[in-house]
Amino acid sequence: MGLINSTQLKIKEAQIIMLGLDSSGKSTLLYKLKCNEVFLTEPTVGFNVEMIKTSKDMTLTIWDVGGQQKMRTAWDNYLEDTDCLVYVVDSSDKRHLEESKKELELILRHDSIKNVPVVVLANKQDLPGALSAEEVTEKLNMKKQCQNQNWSGKQWISKGCRPSTPLAT
Numbered sequence: 001m002g003l004i005n006s007t008q009l010k011i012k013e014a015q016i017i018m019l020g021l022d023s024s025g026k027s028t029l030l031y032k033l034k035c036n037e038v039f040l041t042e043p044t045v046g047f048n049v050e051m052i053k054t055s056k057d058m059t060l061t062i063w064d065v066g067g068q069q070k071m072r073t074a075w076d077n078y079l080e081d082t083d084c085l086v087y088v089v090d091s092s093d094k095r096h097l098e099e100s101k102k103e104l105e106l107i108l109r110h111d112s113i114k115n116v117p118v119v120v121l122a123n124k125q126d127l128p129g130a131l132s133a134e135e136v137t138e139k140l141n142m143k144k145q146c147q148n149q150n151w152s153g154k155q156w157i158s159k160g161c162r163p164s165t166p167l168a169t
């Protein structure tokens, strides 16, 4: 049996946590990634988790945690040991952007998240009036959030998406 190099193991597997307000589209994205199909979803009670093999032979374990207000207190429990945070925003729901921003602020204060990359997904780009990825990250004040946390070198990416188009893994 060959020796397993822990560095190799580390890059072959990643834990990803997907958070965001309810109805931002997390479960739709999860099942699009898993099955390449758009399913009708129900509000998530608790969480969904799927393991997804990528074309680069990596295994991603993606946690999709319910975003309803009463479930947000449990988000902290999922932040330990995560390799990446994907924060999903409904770009067409301007009424809830401020709430989404506040929730993201709370998450980013968490110690476990300090050294992990953050991806902001500006979802629902197909809907009329949806803000662009740049506008969403501006509204979420990402630059300032990184400065507040003394994360000048922190990497964050913003990406517009809609699950009806193929998502590359």
Ligand SMILES: Nc1nc2c(ncn2[C@@H]2O[C@H](COP(=O)(O)OP(=O)(O)O)[C@@H](O)[C@H]2O)c(=O)[nH]1
Residues within 6 Å of the ligand: 020, 021, 022, 023, 024, 025, 026, 027, 028, 029, 039, 040, 041, 042, 043, 044, 067, 123, 124, 125, 126, 127, 161, 162, 163, 164
């Ligand atoms: N138009 C549009 N609707 C979407 C998109 N993504 C998700 N939805 C819809 O938004 C609603 C909530 O999606 P869901 O994945 O359950 O959100 P979650 O609560 O964040 O898991 C569902 O009716 C989805 O069909 C999108 O990109 N465009």
Ligand SMILES: [Mg+2]
Residues within 6 Å of the ligand: 026, 027, 028, 041, 042, 043, 044, 064, 066
């Ligand atoms: Mg859901």
